[in-house]
Amino acid sequence: MTYDELTRALALFDLPLRVTLRQIKNRHRELVRRYHPDGGEVDDPERIRAINAAYRIIRDYVENYRYSFAEDEFYEQNPDERLRRQFADAPLWGSR
Known part of the structure; x- marks a missing residue:
């Protein structure tokens, strides 16, 4: 091919x-x-x-x-998770 x-x-x-x-x-x-x-x-x-x-x-x-299970690829496939991780510690958005 x-x-x-x-x-x-x-x-x-x-x-x-x-x-x-x-x-x-x-x-x-x-x-x-x-x-x-x-x-x-x-x-x-x-x-x-x-x-x-x-x-x-x-x-x-x-x-x-060949699938990539790298962290960067994971966050590209799951943008919501990237945002959650990015703002998890923010007082307004995080769990604190």
């Missing part, structure tokens, strides 16, 4: 650069429902093949992704 293939797959899925696995799966289901030949809104077999190929590319990338 190349980066160009990945960006084309993301473009086909109309996904932003930061998404969750749940968002990827939900978007795949939406697209399959819309374009599947056995009852979708649009009967386009080539489109469903492209969607499934794009999904495989995205899933391969996600499955091989």
